Amino acid sequence: MKKIVLIVSITVSGLMYSQVAFGKTTLESASSSIEFGAANRGMVLPWVTDVASVQNAVNGTMIYDLSDKKVKVYKNSAWVDLSIDATGVADSSIQDALNDNPIAKVAVGTPTTTSGILVLEDSNKAMILPKVVSPHLNIISPAAGLMVYDTVKKQLAVYNGSVWTFWGE
Secondary structure (H helix, E strand, O other): OHHHHHHHHHHHHHHHHOOEEEOOOOOOOOOEEEEEOOOOOOEEOOEEOOHHHOOOOOOOOEEEEOOOOEEEEEEOOEEEEOOOOOOOOOOOHHHHOOOOOOOOOEEEOOOOOOOOOEEEOOOOOEEOOOEEOOHHHHOOOOOOOEEEEEOOOOEEEEEOOOOEEEEOO
16 A cells, blocks of 8 residues: 555656655755655666566666676666676565566656656756665664765765675776
8 A cells, every 4th residue: 555655746747847855854865856855865776687687778777686686787788787796695585476567667757668666767867876875884783785975975876785885986
């Protein structure tokens, strides 16, 4: 029931304002589609059995690949590893017997035919990741595929289920 309420809320918010905030009431930027609050939490990417199971991926698609325990982004028509380390762990048993609904998605902005679970359709706005001070120290029990912006290192922090990888300049 909570999932249905969340999806309906996101959809309605997206259609009305094309901006969504989680865990906060005021947006930082007019240039954002989605913003997250300041709690020590991150955004968990969708888990897939392997990248071959992702149909019609477009550049910018991000997933957690259970086959090799890595976070990946689709860039220039190829999957690029954001984890580096292949020692990740993830217990997918809770979802293994479930079937995906191929048309299930939430779009923020003007919906198109782009595939994906959460699709940000804006051409002039971006998603602002959750901002966390030293996530490797402050996020307790992170899930595989978790992503945040580390405000100390000023880098993207990605957790593969075992280790954090930091991406910056």
